[in-house]
Amino acid sequence: MSEFDVTSRTDIAKITLNSAPDRPGIGAQIFGALWSYDINVELVSSAPAPEGRADVTLVVGKTQLNPAILKLKKIKEELDAKDLTVDQGVAIVTVSHPKLSKTPGIAAKVFSLLSQANINVEAISSSTTTIACVIREKEEQKALATLRKGLEEKD
Numbered sequence: 827m828s829e830f831d832v833t834s835r836t837d838i839a840k841i842t843l844n845s846a847p848d849r850p851g852i853g854a855q856i857f858g859a860l861w862s863y864d865i866n867v868e869l870v871s872s873a874p875a876p877e878g879r880a881d882v883t884l885v886v887g888k889t890q891l892n893p894a895i896l897k898l899k900k901i902k903e904e905l906d907a908k909d910l911t912v913d914q915g916v917a918i919v920t921v922s923h924p925k926l927s928k929t930p931g932i933a934a935k936v937f938s939l940l941s942q943a944n945i946n947v948e949a950i951s952s953s954t955t956t957i958a959c960v961i962r963e964k965e966e967q968k969a970l971a972t973l974r975k976g977l978e979e980k981d
Contacts, residue, residue: 830932830977831922834966838868839891840916840949841884841898845908848880852905856882859897865890869918869958871949879908883949885918885960916948917966920958921973927954939976945969 846852860867869885886894895912902910921936923929936957940947945968949960961969 832973834919836917838885840913842911843882843907845875845879846905863893865894869951915963917963919969922956943972
């Protein structure tokens, strides 16, 4: 499986809008506000929260962190979200392949390898060609080595 490209980035930060209303239009409101400031969201992940709410996690470049925080603080108030948390100690590890979606078991293998290395995945985003995992920045090199070695091995 050596045709998989495993890369990482540490020049990013994770921002979570905790307990935002889970209803149509929230994504448009959040992304529209960030777009108006030319802030690029590199990864988004959402998870249900109690009482019809959701935690929305966004990853942005550290160079765009301060304007993103300012804009999201306003959005937090408008949406009556419970909290806004910022974490700069994260990395993104990405596994890419042009036919990822047509290769059964790759996600299972990626998460199994990270689990065996005792690396917790804090947020996940995927597409037909990539699986991106937000992890602790201090685990970045271990994750890269683990995934590169593990994805080369034949089952």
